Amino acid sequence: MQTTTMTDAMRPPVPAEPGAGVYSNKLGMWVFLASDVMFFTALIGSYIVLRFGMGSAWARPGAVLNVPLTGLNTFLLICSSVSMVKAYAAIADGKKYFLRKVPGKTLQDGGLKFWLLVTIICGAGFVGVQVVEYIKLVGHGFTPTGYREGSLLAEHALADPVKYGAGVAGMYGSTFFTMTGFHGFHVTCGVISMLYLYFTKVLPEKYSPQDYRGIEVIGLYWHFVDLVWIILFTIVYLI
C-alpha cells in the first residue's frame, strides 16, 4: 500500500493496560465487535439458508429494491469511513481545529472538528436516505410481510411471478427489513454517539495527542458498521 505521511500515527492514545496490551476501552470495543460479528452472522446466515433453501427463486436484483439510491448510500458510508479515519489521524497529529490555511496550498487543512463533523453528516445522510428508501418501498407495497395486496408491486408480481419472486415475497420482505433495519439501528447509534462526543469532548477540545481514546473507540465501531454494510449491500442488493 502506498503511503504519504511518515509519522508514528498508530501510536496508542494512552498507555496500555497490562495483559492485553491495549487500554481497556479499546479492548472492550473489540470484544463487543466480536459479538456483533456473530449477531450479523446469524442474520446473514439465516438469509442465505432461507434464500437458497427455498424452492422458488427470490426477486431478481433491482426488481424491487432501488439499487442506485442504495449505491448513493454506500458511497456516503464509504466517505464517512474515510473522514472518520482522517479525524483519528488529525487528533493523533494534534490538529484540534476545524480548518486552517496552509501556506502554499489552495485547500485548507482539516482538523478533528472538521472531519468528525463530515462523518456525522455522512452518517446522518445515510440514515435519512434509508428512511426515504423504506417510505418508497412501503409506498410501492413492499412490506415486512411481503407484497401488500392491491399494491403496484403485487400487480407486477402477478404479471411476472419469477422476476418478482412472488412465491417467497413474505420471506424476502422479513429478511430484508430485519437485516437493513438492524444495520440502520447501528448507524443511528453511531451518529448519536458521535454527536455526543462532538459537543462534549471535541468542541471543548478535551482530546489531545496524548489521550484520544473516544475517537479511536468510536472510529472502530464506525468502520465496523461500514464493513457490515459492504457485505449487506452485495448480498441483499446485488446478488
Next chain:
Amino acid sequence: MTTPTPQTTHVRPNYMLIWLYLFVMTIAEVLLAFKLPVSPNVKLILLLILAIWKALLVALFFMHLKFERWRLRVIFIVPLPLAIILVTTVIMEKVF
C-alpha cells in the same frame, strides 16, 4: 494501573487511496451485477470476492488491524470460523 507502551513507528496508510479503491470496487460491483454479460455463477463468485476484498481493506487499514498486536487480531478473527460453522451447520440441517 497502566504500563507504558513503546511508541510504534508504523507508516500511516494513504487513506484517500483506500477510499478510491473502495469507490472503484463499488462501481465495479454494480456494473458487474447489472451491466456485464457474465454467467450467474461467475457473477456470484466475483461479487463475493469484491465484497470480501472491500471488507478486508476497511478492517486492515481503516480499523488498523494490520498494525495491531496479534492478540487483538485474534479477538476479531475467532468469530469468523464460528460464523462459518454456524451457517454450514444450518445449511446441512436443511439439506439432510
